[in-house]
Amino acid sequence: MTAPAEHGSPHGAGAASTSAVASRPALLEAREITKRFPAGRRGAVHAVDGVSLALPAGGITAIVGESGSGKSTLARLFAQLLTPTSGQLLLDGQAAPAGRGGRRRYAQQVQMVLQDPFASLNPVHDVRYHLTRPLKVHGLGAAGSLEDTLAALLERVALTPPERFLGKYPHELSGGQRQRVAIARALAVRPRVLLADEPVSMLDVSIRLGILNLLAGLREQEGMTILYITHDIASARYLADEIAVMYAGRLVESAPAISVTDQPAHPYTQLLLSAAPDPDRPEPVQLSGRGSVPSLLTPPPGCRFHPRCPHAMAICSQLPPPPAEVAPGHVSACWLHAPEHPARAATTAERRPDGSPTQLADDPSRQQGRQTRPTLRHLPFSRPRHGQSKEAGDEPAGH
């Protein structure tokens, strides 16, 4: 059940292609896409709010976020399983086909792999049925070559020999094998985009990498475009070219994978990284922000992270920050990185410790106004732990 070794080098190719990916045309793109779920008298759940994200052809893009950040909703919007409240979905630069027939044509190009392989396969049907079904629905695969098609599919997900697996039922397969069947089912219609929604979170630790390497191999060998949704920033760093971080329905930061983890710009990304398990951490964690994701029924005004943000300024609670480029290809939606704003200079001076020289200083686009612009990257996570006020951030579940 291993992907061959060369599958495991998303990074040989990944690192090289990172810059190339940025210039590559977007295969699938969301523009200012918003999804609100009506919640009766209480208004609406602002699940995804004005998110723009492009999936470059042949690239792996990861969306990282906590539960309730809207990352799965975004995946379902990309899959057209949900209709956006507003915004656009573009496939090859054209509006994505919609409507009955259009949905089917779209699904042939964009397929989704769901989180839980224990629930996403029908227990009363065998593997053959699961793989044949999409072929029939989409009118693919002539009867004569069906066996060959099925065998090829199973081989692509490293379930070999195929004849041993075709007759099996989901309960006869391990979790990893089930997820491979689910991936094979998505591959059956020969899609160009694979949307993988937490494909490994339900699997045992030791078999997760097998699935991640399988996805990396699909990209490397077949040029598959992949959206990888996860809450595990370390696995996103491993697999993806680009990481987009979501918080409370909005995109807060996006950059090449290594930049996000090594030089996180947005305070939320920094919080996420400081909380992630890391055996190499030299000293105990000091979390740079407390509390939990806000209720999306009544999201906080301005920047949605401001109630938890150690660097929050007056403006943060008033206006949502515009995305700003902090380094080439590295975008952060934070007032600290936004172009000059009158309200900021005063507040920052009193709010934050002295900025130390940072790598950002080397970036000529950021040179001007550096005295007043805080450089988040090197801010120490120095906020003192407050023992008593934790509950302030840790809000009740909202009933």
Add this chain to the structure above:
Amino acid sequence: MTGQDAPGRGGGPLIEVRGLRVDYGLGPDAVHAVIDADLTLASGTVIGLAGESGSGKSTLAYAITRLLRAPGIITGGQVLLYGGTGPVPEEAARAGKEAAQAGEPAQAGTIDLLAADERQLRGLRWSRIAVVMQSAMHALNPVVTIGAQLTDVLQAHRLKMDKTDRRQRAAFLLEMVGISADNLRRYPHQLSGGMRQRVMIAMALALEPAVVIMDEPTTALDVVTQREILTELADLQRQLSFAVLFITHDLSLLVELADSIAVMYAGRLLEQAAAGDLYRAPRHPYTLGLLRSFPPLHGARKPLTGIPGSPPDLRTPPPGCPFHPRCGYAMDICRTEMPAAFGLGVGGGRSAACWLHDGAHEVPAELAVPGPGGPSPGAVTETRASAGTGAETGTRAETGTRAETGTRAETGTRAETGTRAETGTRAETGTGIDSGAGPETKAGAQPAAAPLTAAMPPGAAAAPDTTGTLR
């Protein structure tokens, strides 16, 4: 509560699990969920139990607390709960029980939890051993307020407390885990997942237990909430100095959190070591594979392989070592015989149940990385202490089959190893890793491992990739 400052913390053994076996079902169809588990939890330390789903880690915890439900059956072994800070004669057990009954922590006495009756257990549970269940969503009663659930415990165990005292204590407990006392009147559904888990921890600590068993307490939580709770837990543990058995599938988390770690696979404890040693110098191929399954947050991105195959079905476990079908170093003997947990290192530091470490095989370099070092330069962590008997093993250990070992280990330590191997003793593992050279090693606590089969030529079927830097 980090692995780095592990050595030197903690007191004597508090809970000692010896040869514990748990089955699900009876007769030939029984599934062996825990097989010959030996584990020692020292007072005031955090021991991590890592394993994948179905490895038997939760079963082990439930067996220790006697909370196992049918069809789970404990078929053998002992779980000794020491009353004081160290082992005391079993005769005092009754006295200890009486004390526990009265609601006071037992100061002396040793009880075999597996032999204890319901009355004894009732006295011990919660007041001496508390459990934090995996799912706080389901462990709290949805129709009873937080306050009532907290005072309920006190009412049952602290007979002298009156209503006001209980209320105050409950409020104090909530504040202790960072929740304001206003929440006493709330119902579980009104709290977020993180707060519910904090309430669970507060409840577990209500009677100031000596041990808290935590079964995946943060698995369902977001990473930031998880970190908040773990930081609080570490602080509380330092203040109140209770011992923790922390069960999780996330080995990378345990390295940060625990003093020592036991790795479980298919019902067996495959490796036990101090957290830092286990992370930097794993000895068992499964541990190595598991560590290589976690992509790092720093450094260059390198392809990782994880572990091929999937965990075995315990209904039809593979013969011999349960890991051999997935093991890159598997030898002939691995397919037929389960290795004993060979003690490694001076001072009862660590053990690994792998034939590679029986003293007769060449250990691949990646499984022989020198440890980060013991508390003193003289105490070399990595020395061969084989449980095997016979001169052959001894001489093999003397000659040193491993380059790194040879360079680091001093002759003196080697001699000691030799003696210990001969007497067939076994290093106590999983304790707080005392800095001494292991006076607490229990002679004869374990039967010596079966001698190597004669058919097994030394160095036969050497692991696929040895370094060739042998001495």
